[in-house]
Amino acid sequence: MVALGYGTTGFAVGDEVFGLTDWYRDGSLAEFVAVEARNLATKPGSLSHVDAAAFPMTALTAWQALFVHAELKAGQTVVVHGAGGGVGTLAVQLAVSAGARVIGTGRAEARDLVLHLGAEQYLDLADDALDQVKGVDVVFDLIGGDVLHRSWPMLRPGGSIVSIVEAPNAERADVNCLLFVVEPNGEQLTELARRIDTEPLRPVVGNVGALSDGPRLWAKKIAGGIPGKVVLTPSSPAVG
Numbered sequence: 187m188v189a190l191g192y193g194t195t196g197f198a199v200g201d202e203v204f205g206l207t208d209w210y211r212d213g214s215l216a217e218f219v220a221v222e223a224r225n226l227a228t229k230p231g232s233l234s235h236v237d238a239a240a241f242p243m244t245a246l247t248a249w250q251a252l253f254v255h256a257e258l259k260a261g262q263t264v265v266v267h268g269a270g271g272g273v274g275t276l277a278v279q280l281a282v283s284a285g286a287r288v289i290g291t292g293r294a295e296a297r298d299l300v301l302h303l304g305a306e307q308y309l310d311l312a313d314d315a316l317d318q319v320k321g322v323d324v325v326f327d328l329i330g331g332d333v334l335h336r337s338w339p340m341l342r343p344g345g346s347i348v349s350i351v352e353a354p355n356a357e358r359a360d361v362n363c364l365l366f367v368v369e370p371n372g373e374q375l376t377e378l379a380r381r382i383d384t385e386p387l388r389p390v391v392g393n394v395g396a397l398s399d400g401p402r403l404w405a406k407k408i409a410g411g412i413p414g415k416v417v418l419t420p421s422s423p424a425v426g
């Protein structure tokens with residue numbers, strides 16, 4: 187933190203913080219960004235700056251999907267589509283830590299990673315039959331399209347589909363469904379930061395590069411096969 191806005195309390199210049207910027211301003215892909223203090227948390231000392239960059243968006247999205255919107259409980263079963271990506275890898279870890287049974291899906295290349303993170307089962311969407319999975323409590327959809335469409339028969343009556351990529355077209359009246367957009371939240375992030383110090387909770391970072399190399403790395407990520415998040419590091423050292 188290099189400067190404080192007028193009236194800001196709870197933080198001091200020099201503090202190491204992390205957080206999710208809100209959606210209503212440009213500038214997060216830069217060396218410096220102005221963020222409301224309520225959207226920040228103290229960065230755990232055990233977390234590198236690279237991991238700290240990869241954590242808030244992915245962890246808050248997974249947390250809000252699983253526990254705020256789907257109200258996932260211990261003992262329930264959740265299917266995480268796209269489990270090897272940035273958000274999916276956090277969702278698997280958080281759901282497992284909450285005592286849920288996790289079935290991850292995605293490409294074959296992500297199988298070992300997702301099982302290593304604690305998923306009980308992994309389905310390769312190209313080969314394995316989703317239609318053999320029945321009675322699940324929650325589907326967390328990070329892919330949409332046909333994968334979302336194929337999710338409806340998997341759910342028990344009263345179950346939930348939570349998507350972060352498209353509005354589910356309600357195909358069953360006995361299943362709850364919604365699309366949501368993650369909200370910055372310093373309180374939730376503080377709780378997640380506490381877990382970093384007490385649990386083996388970590389973001390997965392598949393590639394790290396210079397800010398100036400962003401477009402090339404993004405194209406590579408979009409082409410597929412890079413697990414977790416891509417993190418860009420500013421060329422100038424942080425001030426303060």
Ligand SMILES: NC(=O)c1ccc[n+]([C@@H]2O[C@H](COP(=O)([O-])OP(=O)(O)OC[C@H]3O[C@@H](n4cnc5c(N)ncnc54)[C@H](OP(=O)(O)O)[C@@H]3O)[C@@H](O)[C@H]2O)c1
Nearest residue numbers: 247268270271272273274292293328350366367368410411
């Ligand atoms: N609404 C919100 O608040 C919110 C918040 C965060 C993210 N998002 C969106 O949610 C999505 C997921 O975010 P993310 O950061 O986790 O992205 P990501 O890192 O690209 O993860 C997506 C995962 O799904 C896999 N995948 C994608 N399409 C697939 C398919 N057809 N078959 C099998 N596997 C497939 C990807 O594999 P490959 O990489 O090999 O393709 C990757 O492992 C993105 O579209 C993102 O923009 C929305």
